[in-house]
Amino acid sequence: MSMSDDMRAHLSGGITTLCRCWALTRKDGVQLGFTDHDGDLSFEGIVFRADTGLTALALQQGTGLSVDNTEAMGALSDASISEADIAVGRYDGAEVRCWLVNWAIVAMRVLQFRGTIGELRRSGGAFEAELLGLTDLLNRPQGRVFQKPCSAVLGDGSCRMDLDAPGYRTEAVVTRVDGTRIGLDGVAGFDSGWFQRGVLEALGGAAAGLRGVIKADVVGVDGREITLWSGLGADLALGDTVRLTAGCDKRMETCRFKFDNLLNFQGFPDIPGNDWTVAVPASATATGGSRR
Template identity: 60%
Template sequence: MRLNAEFQAHLASGATTLCRCWLLLRADGVSFGFTDHDCDLGFDGIIFKADSGLSAAALQQATGLSVDNTEAVGALSDAGVREADIEAGRFDDATVRCWLVNWADTGQRALQFNGYLGELTRSGGSFRAELRGLTDRLNQPLGRVYQKPCAAVLGDTACGVDLTTAGYGVEIAAEQVEDSRMFRFAAIAGFETGWFRRGRLDVTHGAATGLSGVIKNDFAADGRRVIELWAPLRADVSAGDGLQLIAGCDKRLETCRLKFDNIANFQGFPDIPGDDWTVSYPASASVTSGGSRR
């Protein structure tokens, strides 16, 4: 935590006017400011609200690559963090910053914490959020996996497929929706059955705008086209809401070549030896031509 000279002098004075301010930035760009001071504060174009009921546990920090962590607790309110937004997953992996601030002069402040939301729970009209430091990302495994299927995610930089290209997706209005998981349509013109299996469904309009689901199955039943998700969307989807369906990929070499014409960027190892080869053992033989022995 770096302190400017004025802030350092204020802390050394023994009579301080300190509070904490938190900035919560969701992946969709929506931001929230909170403070444990009894009045609203503002800096960097952000208003930090005092009526949120937010408080934080002691911040644990260490040098080196140790993971910083803390916990924030606050009240749910319509003007701030809403229970429906938490349930919908809109706060998942949101960026969090915390400052130690001189509330008498907000120009005197120091960034104490920079990280993201971990586990977020709610109960009794309040929420409890685990805050994880940036070094927590280093706990995630990195590197390529030696396997036959492609390791890239369809449309990412390793894959290189432009999913905005015509033929890979379609915008369509929801028709029949069951449990925000089963979507039935009269027809999806121009796309054969199974085209969207393992793909993605994005909600572009309605109460669930911004939410996405992974498509488990794409099939025809009772004269209708059915899109089934692996898990229900965490907000209600109604008939008429805007949806976008994105093509799926089963990670096979044949699919990469025939469906996406992207064989040059295939990120798997299709010629990896099978189990029979890996468990075989060397044997001596006088005949080495590969023919049968008699």
Template identity: 60%
Template sequence: MAFSADLAAHLREGVTTTCGAWAIVRRDGQIYGFTDHDMNLSFEGIDFIANTGLTAKALMQTTGLSVDNSEAMGALTSAAVTEEDIIAGRFDGAEVRAWLVNWADVEQRVLQFRGEVGQLTRGNGAFEAELRGLTEALNQPQGRVFQTPCSAVLGDGLCRFDLDTPGYAVELPVQVVERQRVFRFEDLSTMDSFDHRWFERGRLEVLSGKAQGLVAVIKNDRLSADGRMVELWDSLQADIGPGDLIRLEAGCDKRVATCRYKFDNFLNFRGFPHMPGEDWLMAVPKQADSNEGGALVTGDTVSDGFGIGGGGNGGDPGFEGPGA
């Protein structure tokens, strides 16, 4: 970290007027400012509030690729960090910046830490947050993964599929919800064009209400004569009820047939559908096979069930598009 000349001179005086200040930016864009000074501070367009009871332990910084880390502790208050927001996961992965500030002249400051919120716990009216430095990202796997299914996330920069394409997402109000996890729709006027299991493995995003901004993965999507049932893998950790607006997005099971027939996005498929499986090591020539030593891939088909056309990758793909 680089100290300004003014701040360095102030620190050499022996008697200082410094304090800590932290800014937390959640993934939904909400910004929180905290300080351990007894008066509010303001700089970089952020108000740092003094009455939140937030304190931080000493920052541990090392050379090399070790992860800088610290911890912050504070009181759960209705004006700042609430227990409901922590349970809902709104602070998970939030960006954190920490400064050493001369509270008598806030222009004299130095950024000591930048990272994100890690594990966050709460109890007895207080919370404790682990702060992880920028080098934490180096712990994530890098490079391509060689596997049969696609390694991209539907709609990301590798997949490039636009989920706003008509027929692949729908926004509608909640009709019936059970345990914050199971959604039932008896009125199918806005969903009758979507096939059975169309949203399975897709996303549900809450657009209004107390749970606004939360996102969950869809486990089951069942269409029957009684209506439609959409079930999530995990319950939403915030109250959601009838009338709240949600968005359902089509799901992808990472198979090449799904990419080709459901999304018409085969050119961006990021898997290796022709890669033999583990049972290939035990394969032996069979009289019914083509054993002339030629290429296994011919046109749109691959032998031994590795086809990318005609439902070869495990049977009929079963996706004919909305309204089929």
């Protein structure tokens, strides 16, 4: 935490005009501002609203690699944070910044906390969010896993596959919705099963920005039908546009023939299986120590 001389003098003056402001940035780019002051404030291009009822518990900060954390609580409302948006995961992993601000002179402020939203709970028209500091990233597992299937996520920095290349992504129009089964129109030139294990992303409507993993991809007499492993959390409507991304089953053959990306394959296809690792020397005849 870096503090200016003006802010330090204000804090030591005995009478202060302080409040806290939070900026929340979701992964889809939506940015919200909140403050516990009794009036709206604005800085860094963000309007911090005072009518949200958002409050925070004591901030825990430490030296070294200990994880900074706090919790924020607030009321659910359609104007700011809605229960529907929480339910579909729009706030999962959102970035949070917290300032201590002199509300009389907003330029006099200090950034106290920066991190992400962890566990988020909701009940009775209110929510409670766990806020995790930047050092929480050090708790994530690192390193390679020795296994036959590829350990990369299709299109990530290890895979390096360009999914925007022709043949791996396409847009379609929803023609039928039956739970997790979705009928599509406008998907031509792709074999049945091409998008299995891939991703469906809604581009418009109530589910815009939400993604689901594809369980099955079948081309039948009535057109193409996609089945998701679970619902998107918001309803798709007839006429909504979705984007389909090809799926990968992590096998070397798929990497080579479907994606032509064998040089970046992150698995170990020749690693011995479990049967080999537990095998012991054996002989069909008795071993009495002689040459025979």
